[in-house]
Amino acid sequence: MEPSRRRRALATAAVLLAAVPAAAFATIPADATAPPTPPGWTLQWADDFTGPAGALPSGSDWIFDLGRSYPGGPANWGTGEVQSYTNSPANIALDGAGNLRITALRDNAGNWTSSRIETRRGDFRPPPGGRLAIEGRIRLPDVTGQAALGYWPAFWALGSPYRGNYWNWPGIGEFDVMENVNGLDSVWGVLHCGVSPGGPCNETSGLGNSRACPGSPCQAAFHTYRFEWDESANPARFRWYVDGQQFHTVGRDQFDATTWRNMTSHAGYFVLLNLAMGGAFPDGVAGRATPTPATAPGHSMSIDYVAVWTAGGGTTTPPTTTTTTPPGQGWDAYREIQAEHASARSGGVLEAASEGGQDIGQLKNGDSLRFSGVRFGSGGARQFLGRVASGAANGVSGLVEVRLDDPRATPVGSFAIASTGGWQSWRTVPANISGVTGTHDVHITFTSGQPAAYVSVNWIRFGA
Template structure:
């Protein structure tokens, strides 16, 4: 995130000795420069179900699987905060020099510096953005990683990370930290320390003490974080009450956050959407390394070319309900953020105020409901919905809905429908927002679904106050699949 000088040529009387020395030096060079071999296959964990993984077994110099990952480039998301919102200075690229398989079962992410002093590096994120803990169960996100092997002044500015962001961040880029961020592993400046952090709520300040987050840290067990692989793990446990978030290194728990530490709205905004996507990157400079170093980083002594090595990344689930996935028809928007059969009595979800800003067409802190494993034949019809919405006594609020279809569950949304917003009256009591409002925009087409996903997002598009959405056995969406 140095080349070794070649040995001098030996004289004739010492040719045999020189040859032996040369072989020894070559062997030492190989041991220094070769990538640490991967452990092998993603481990099998008794009691856990593997939901997704990448073992990075591609040929040397090849990019990570495009079916699993998308590569971020530049200094920001389109229309998002500059310098990725952190002050980091590098330009992310899709060059194999910055991100590629090493041929030994690892992914390399390598910061480089050109002759003009400009830094490049890489940042990748999973195409899937639906990693979530099952109701009554546990989500486990894990990676086996060796941090860039550099320490001291030469490491100043290095910022490797393995983390997850709430899915509503995609396409918005201004709803952080409310949508949630789980930092499974962060490190700066080559310190023998792993940080695990939760970001949530509002910034600055708020329930998660932003922009710092709620974090814990410790030294890597045994060999340092930089000199060896370690296993970094995050768990989101919905099998206990209150729910709990936990961080581990090499199976040793070092940080946890309880649902009881946060208010209900903050927890819901962080956990009630479709799920999370996973990121791997090595940044250079920025608020975190600068703050720890007490000065701007990187510095003149910072060396380029030290890679973060990733053996595998995997996601498991354990426990949870056994309700079979829906096959289409009419689905209820349920209080746990899922779509399915009516769940018990009437419940509600709060739609955040638009804050006087026009969010027409762009989800803003939406309440999100998702059905996975949807299989069925396309009926030839269209989406229908009946949402119970109420703005109370607030004047000029307008609720909006977007319905998206991922027909094969591969992370791509083949059909996305955004409906015109519905202006609720300032009289307490539910009103019915239906598809009769008409489409504002639509992309793609309907079709048969095989283990697919349906996502419903509801938000306040306009107005200056919150609204209420009826859930549980109230609001419904009807999808054209049977």
């Protein structure tokens, strides 16, 4: 729920409210775990929120978003929300019965608090030619009518390049798996992309559709919300489901090549859960500012599980690309190793390089590249060279580090990089390393004191 709904109009919301007739659906018990992985799919990640009542969700799986914005990002999360997010168990906690509850509260001064979390992993995407599914089983806050005005629960995903930038929306892509406002019996599925305002995704509204929850209102029972990204289809497609019933689809053929590439060629997506109060979407649907004095605090969004699967085409944990090195032979440390052929990548954007071929651009703090099975031989490599470029703003810089076998190992060498005059203004920068021999997985890590992107990498190699 980024700037996506900053100015969502009442007219747009009214169109999306047109509901498909509900069908019968058998309700699963509220304490169900994530369902078994179906044939042909591979489980990439899941959380079924098992744990004692009052405990916070796992910090190894989730990041807590706090306050009223990301550091340096749009105020009020870019959407006009009125609440402040906390990590207090009063706002977010396991219920002891296999569910996570996110609760919106109002204090005596009229201030609202709630919670928002996002997965630490930001690499969820389909394998080449395969499929990705993001699914959650959720019961929306059990409140309707005037008492529900301003409630805005959501289950969604953002492109990983948003982290540390916060101003590149909507180009990096946003998949709203489930949105709901004001206690209405309706689920919205929305895609955000391209440029804002306008563009191929009709921003800031996005490309969306909605329908009533099957069998029982969205607020009265748990329902399963699912998004699929299908690269095996021709053209590739995005699909939205509630309780197994498809209600929205968007195809690759609706976009120009640049728009599609910008939202699909990066490292992947991270998943978010939150319960907002007020903002452009609920205000637009209600035709007035929300929440109101009649809005009742204390209602919860309950999440039974969240799971991510892939199917076909290989694996995306972590995302991989095809290399030109014969299988089992690894990399020759003393020849150029193209960045786009990394065995795994976290962060950055795959893009055309001005020198030919491709590079990994816009890398920032916390990003990494991994090259498996790099052969140094017995002589000992004593130099690391990177073909790099930077269009970072003045004062933005960082390190390009070499680590062996473990991304958390102490670097064996590094060099600093600041602006070279542009993201395609390439330089070969050397660094001394300490006589590396043998065969290793080489991790190139990126560390900076600023959140902004600061380097692009075309290739790496080592020298004796």
